[in-house]
Structures are given as structure tokens and as C-alpha cells.
Amino acid sequence: VIQDLFDAASLGSLYALMALGIALVFGVMGLVNFAYGELIMIGGYTALIVAGAGALGIILTTVLTVTFAALLMERLVFRPARGVDPATLMVISFALSIGLQSLAIVIEGARPKSVNLFGSLMHPVQVAGARVGELDITSIGLAAVLVAGLTLFLKKSVLGLRLRAAAEDFTMSRLLGVRTDVVFATAFALSGALAAAAALILTAQTGALSPDMGSQPVLVAFVATVIGGLGSLAGAAIGGFLLGMVSVLLQLALPVGLQPYTEALVYAAVIAVLLLRPGGLLGSRHLEERA
């Protein structure tokens, strides 16, 4: 049972990281970034290319590459599209996502590839009498550290303050001299770094890479941000963690015949929750629509 709980918490922290990355960008520029899944895909393939470089090398290269890709995305696509309404922005990011997936198919082929990252973390360790994968513990620990680091950055640094100001009231923050370009780039860079972490955890856990590897998790992360309350960072993290926990535990609790429906049941539960709390668990004060 303890082992199952660790499994659940590990998936939960993965989704929490992704939901945070999505919520960061949404909070600042109102963009629901579908191409976030492709940042994770880029991270996965980068890790495959440098898989022989040792743990530190893999981590550094992946984080740098994905962050760079996120900044490039912002500069080439989303900066020119600034001021476009959120619905159109969402469709633009959807197109970008499909385009990047297709690009990966052209370069790497459509077939899944296997990769063994951090093989040394595969040994189980004893925790409270149960055998728990070291990887699970590492994932949970990494997620906790990143969430703490992000919180610290947002609360204590000047850049974090500007970011929060822009998320709070964009027009006002501009009037007070916060530079839009810097804020947007920071949000994308942070979300890229989070994507890199998520990519490393995901590929280490599944050991598989495919051009569409980011699509499914990113959809879960989107739903997590809605469950948590759009516009709330804490809500996104909690929503992601809950969704991951519930998926794993439901998968274990369901009889074999119903297991293929786990995803459908989780989403049905999400819709049920939204029926009770349309604003999400931590409904944001700022969303003006149907407050």
C-alpha cells in the first residue's frame, strides 16, 4: 500500500510540475499553451541524444535546451501575437503543438524509442517496510524542491515580484514601468525549466519517447489547472497532484474489466467537481467571467 501511495504521489508531482508551468504562462498572458507538451517532447529527445553524458550533463543540457526552446517559442510565435484574444492564442498554440509534433516525426520518425535514463535510480529501497522505487522518491523530492524554489523566486526576487504584478493587473503593472517583454520571457523561461524537469521525470519513469508523448500528460495538466482554479498557481499545483493521485489509486481500485476506463472516469469526476464548483477548488478572484 505504501508503495502504491508513492507511485500515486510520484505521478501527482509530475502533473503538478506541468500544471504549474502552464498556469505560470496563463497567469501572465492569458495563454493556454498547448505546445507545452512539445516542450516536454523536446526535453525527452534531448535527453536521449545526450544520454551518455552522465546525470549532471543530461540534466544541464535538457534544462538549457528546453528553456531555450520555450524562449524561442515566445519570441517567434507568441510575441508577435500579443494582444490577440485568448481563444485565438489557444488555437495558435494548438497549431504550434501539431506542427512541432510533425517536425519530430519528420526528424525522428513516428515510432516510439526507448531510453534508459538514470538507470542507477531503478533500485528499490526500503521505506517503512515497503519497497519503493528510488526514482519515485527522487521525483517527489524534485517536485517539492522546484515548487519551493519557484515560490521563493516569486515572493523574494524583483523579477518574481514583477511577474506577480503583471499577473495581478497587467495594464497597471505596465504603467508602473514593468517591462512586458521581460515579464513574458521570464514566464516562458520558468515554464520551460519546469517542462524540462517534467520531461526528465517522465522519460526516466516510462523509458519511452514518441513525438506525441507530451499530448496526453499536457491535457491532464490543463484539466488540473481548471480543477485548481484557472489563474491560481497554488490551485494548479494542488489540482495536478490530486489528478495524479486519483488516477493511480483509481487504476488500482478498479476491477480489471473497468481499468481501461480509468481516464474516462477521472475526467467524468472532474466534470462532476466542476458542476459543484465551477470556479475550481481555489477559484481565482481575478477571472471576470461569471464570477
Added chain:
Amino acid sequence: MKTRAWRPDPGIATLIVLAAIVLAWTLILSSVSAYLTQVAITSLINLMIVIGLYTFSGNSGVVSFGHVSFVAVGAYAAAILTMPAVSKAMLLPGLPGFLQGVHLGALPATAAAAVIACCFAALTGAPLMRLSGVAASIASFAVLTIVSVVLTNYQALSGIGGVLTAIPDTTGVPTSAAWAVAALCAGYAFQASRAGARLRASREDQFAARSLGIGIYRERLFAWVASAAITGAAGALDAQYLGALSATDFWLPLTFLTLAMLVTGGMHSLTGAVTGTLVITVLTEGLNQVETGIKIAGLTIGGRPGLANITLAIAMIVVLVRWPKGLTGGREITVPRPLRPRRSPRRENPAGPAPAIPRPSRSGHG
């Protein structure tokens, strides 16, 4: 008091022009070759999906990723209703008894599929439409996923792995053209109706709309259900055109394609829905030719899978960044002035953009 002479509504002129364009497109393509006839039928079915999508998203301003699930519901409903009993006994042994015996013709089956899609939409829309715009968009993805998972795994209703065959393929050029024009009329009727006007009012300024007594939840829900009828019928036609279904047909690629069509053409007008469908069809067909490789002097150039989607994605991004309102800019096609009745006042088009009103806070958030 003088009685005013009857004047045709300029909106009707738009509808007639659009229907004529669609019919001409169909006629030209289907007279060239058998392959282009297939392209024409597929484009007509896609056009119906896009019109359904426009009816909801265009009027409400809420992007939906869930309409392909209505297409799926319509397609599987029509498949079950039209399959001969013998094939049903073989492919769907787990089907409930009363459905085993049902065998409908093409028209009643399509109508029934549309109604079933409406019921499904009412069920899903009731919770979804309570959400704010962006949240509703994301949650509509949940609906798409649920339908896809169920179709893939629920063998009693959708066969093994969601694969159904032996559906009578009764959809031809006349059927699909007739249904596409019917969908155009339905889309126009909704847009010109009071419900359509109320929904667009809520799209432009929800506070003003609410202060006028417009219930956004009710209006969106109504449009969601109405648009499901159009998309459900499209699914039914699709099933009866292909003769075989697979759950993977109703997933992200179709969602992307139809959304690309609507947004590229211009999400805020019926003309945009038609323009986008035709433009993207031409583009993807051209790219498919490139993808399979162009033969020049015995050499095959290109031909890598994925190139078509990359080009499509780039085209979409460029169009949307340059013209965020799509190629038509949210305007409707109109009849040139000399053809119009004299002294007809220039009317604001019903779906056109309203003057921008400054939002109270947080620019760029909806």
C-alpha cells in the same frame, strides 16, 4: 401610411451566395475525377462539422475542442442504426436486444443520430457551460477524451477497438451536398435568430449582456445543443460514406483540422466557416500530393510523412498572427451594390465585430 416594398434581407443574400459557392465547388470537383469526388464529399462533411463548430464557438466566442465527440456519437449512432442485423449479430454481439433488430434507412438514421448527439450535448453541456470561457474550452477536451476512451474500449456498442464495418455506404455527392446546404441554412438561421444575437452580445461584452438580462449559461447551452445536431448529422453522413469506423478517426487530428478550418477562415462569420473549409481542403490536398512525393523526370522529390501538417501549422500560425480574425476578418460575403435593391440601408452584419469597449481590468484575459 405607405406600405414598404418587400426587400430581401441582405443576410439571405449571403446565405444564397454561400450555398451557390458550395454547390459550384461540389459540382466542379465531382465532374473532374473520381478522386476529387471523394475530396468533395469529405470536404462537405468537414464543412458541416465546421458550421456546427461555428454555430457554437463563433457566436459564443468559446473555443470548443469537444465537437468531434458529437461527430463520433453521431457516426456510431448512425452505424448501429443502419447496419444489417446479420452484421450486427457478428460484430456487436453484446448490443442490447432492441438495437439488434433496428434497421433504419439513411435519412431517418441521420436524423436520429443528430437527435442522439443533441441528447449527449445536453448531458455534457449542463456542467460545462457553467464554466468561464477558457475553462470551458479545456473541459470540453475532457468530453472528447471520455468519448474516445469509451469508444475504444466498450465493445458492446462500438466493436473491438472501436472498429465497425459493414455500414451501408449510402452517402454520395447529392446527399452530402444537400445536407451541407441544410447545415448552412441551420447555421444561418441560428445566427439570425434572437438566440444567436443574445449569444453574440454575451461574446462581445458579457457584463453588458448580463445587465440586459441575458442568461449566458442558458444561451451557451442552447447553442451547444443546437450545434451538436449539425455535427452529429455530419458524423452520421461520415459513417455512411466511409462504411467503416474506427475510434481513432475521432480524435485530435480531426479536431485540429476542423478548428484550423474555422479559425483560418474567420471564427466570427458563416462566410469564414465556408472559406476556411475550402481553403484548408485545397491546401491539405495539395500538401498530401507533395507528401507522397512529386515525380519529376523519374525522380521522386520529398515524400516524408508529417510535412503536410508542418506546412498547415505554419500557415495557420502566420494567418492568425497577421489576421487574428481570420481570412474573412469576421465579415460576411455580400452581394455587390448594383445587384442589391435600391436604397437598401447598409446594415451591420449580424455576426460582425462590435466596436471595442475597453475592459475594466486585465487586458488579454477572458
